Structure formats: structure tokens, C-alpha cells
Amino acid sequence: QPRVFSGIQPSGGLTLGNYLGAIRRFVDTQNANRDSGIETIYCMVDQHAITVWQDPAALTRNTRELAAGYIAAGLDPAKSILFNQSQVAEHAQLAWIFNCVARMGWMQRMTQWKDKAGKNSQNASLGLFAYPALMAADILIYHATHVPVGEDQKQHVELTRDIAAKFNHDFGVDFFPLTEPVIEGAATRVMSLRDGSKKMSKSDPSDASRINMTDDADTIAQKFRKAKTDPDALPSEAAGLEGRPEARNLVNIYAALNDQSVDEVLRDVGGRQFSEFKPMLSDLAVAKLSPISGEMARLMQAPDEIDAILRSGADRARVMAAPILKRTYEIVGMVS
Ligand code: TYM
16 A cells, blocks of 8 residues: 655755755645545654754744745645654654664665764764664654655665565565655755755755745845846756756756646747746746745744644554554564
8 A cells, every 4th residue: 555754854954956846846736535435644854963063943833834935835634644743752762773773874875864973973973874764764654665756865764665565575574665766846955046066955044045934025136136047048958958057957947836847848939038938937936935934924824723733643653653663573573
């Protein structure tokens, strides 16, 4: 039986990259599966967030804001299970088992570890190193088969398969499924507006590098106006974006926001200058994002309602997770 799981870290505000690469895919997946009985489970991974320092008050606020973003973008607590990771202790419990299955060398190869730990890895938290084992536990504690993510998480989902395969092999069972990453759409890797070789990220020190889901219309317009581009006009087909990462990024964003393919967009805007295209892009982004940010702001007025939604989601999640943890403990030989 297919089952869908994904998560986002409440480690800062939501970006357009999170929206196009992840949340919109979550909503589409939820809606495509609404009558199929396939569960869609979406988490705020607060335990992943604290692998780097988080101010406690900011963590609380960011978790609620992320939940508000999920709901405002169209995730429906009646159709999907929404909760935060620390509410379902089984994630961390399975992660311990996976810490003992995964190998140090596997973790050392993770590009996100290398990027985040940097040169001073002796000073990184142990949690940051073990991060992918917790992510594997998030997914496998539900026996999830499909994980919608942006391109940057592909390596972690592949590691999840390695952990599942090694567990199954070591214990001679066929227990954990080999999960598939689902990386789809025109915006699986949204790039920084200031540097077409870096991904758009909530942790980039430059706010001008990203569109935040909470940015107002003027801010969005200004960020796109200042976005780095080259001096040429837009090409009329996708091949013409070769070697033009900034141009490609803006066209990808437009295509994803407008539910079009890149070729369809270029058929309409090919030959235009960026001075013409950027205002079109801003108008489209504002039209698509402002209803969501308005709804987020409204939901944030009622944090108790958000918390109640997460608590009831966690109750449903625990019902699925508990028997899988119990069976895992039996397989490992733990006396209960
Ligand atoms: P995180 O919080 O960095 O990002 C959340 C989701 O947003 C996607 N994303 C992007 N997509 C396109 N362009 C971008 N610039 C961009 N930036 C972020 C990410 O690919 C991701 O899908 N380790 C995960 C969180 C996690 C998780 C999980 C995901 C924990 N457990 C289990 C799936 C399943 C992370 O740090 O994502």
C-alpha cells in the first residue's frame, strides 16, 4: 500500500523554494489521493531544526508559522496528517536503532553535512551528523513509500533506502520498504536571486536572495527587480537557457507558479527583455502568494487552533507508528 511522508524544518521562515519544491507538491499529492485511501503525512521536523542552534521562542513561532503555511497552501487536516516531529516519540526511538545500522562513512558522504558542518566539523553537533538517520526514521516509522522533496533532499532519501536495505539484510527480514523520492515539477531546485549557482535557502544571510512566503507585494516586486540576470533577451525555447542559470531560474519559477512547462512559458515570453519579464513574474508571484500569506497571518492570530490541529494529527500518527516500532524492537530482539 503506497503511503506518502514528507517534512520541513521550522528553522526560519518559509521560502518560495520550500513552497514550489515541497508544499505545493504536498498539496497536489494530497488532492490526487483524496479518494484512494492513501495516507499523506506531513510533519514539521523540529528535532531536525535543533541540530543547529534555534532560539526557543523562535522555534515555537516558526513551528506554528510552518503549520499555518501548510494549511494556508491547501493542506487539510481532514485529509492529511499534520503534526510536529517531537510530538511522536517513535521517530526518535527508531532513529536510535538506525544510528546503529547506518555507518559513519555514509554520513560523511552527505553533501548537506559537508556544507553545513563546513571546515570546523569538530564543532558541529552530533545531531547534525546523525541527521539523515533521523530522517530515515521519519519516513520508515510509517513504512512510507513515496517522499515528495526538492532536489537537494534526494541524497538523504537514497540513504534512507540504504538504511532500510541494511536493516532488512542484517536481520534477515523484508520489513522496511525501499522508499522512492518524488522530485517533480518545474521548480525542484529554486536558486538564489543573487547567485544562480546557489539554492534559495532560508539560512542565506542575504534576505534579497530569497522570496519569503510572508513578503508583501512591494518586497516581492523589489526582490525580483533586483534579481541577478544576464543582458540578453529571453530565448524562445528551453535549449536557449543553457549556460544562463539566472535566466533559467526565473523562467522555472514562472513556469511552476503558473502550472506551465518551461517551453510553454518561453513560447509566450521568448524575445522579451528582463525589464519586461520581471514585472510579469512579480505580478504572478504576488497573485499566487498573497492569498496564502494573508491566510497564514490570519491563522497565526489563533495559535491555540494550530496547536489543536497538530495534537490531533500527532494522535493519528502515533497509532500508525507504534506498531511499527514494536515490531522493529521484536526483530532486533529487545525484551518488552
Ligand atoms: P528543508 O526544511 O531544508 O526543506 C523542506 C523542503 O523544501 C525543499 N526545498 C527546496 N526545493 C526547491 N528549491 C529550493 N531552493 C528548496 N529549498 C528547500 C526541500 O527539498 C524539502 O523538500 N531534511 C529535510 C527535512 C526532512 C524530511 C524528512 C523531508 C526531515 N525528515 C523526511 C522528507 C522526509 C530538510 O532539511 O528540508
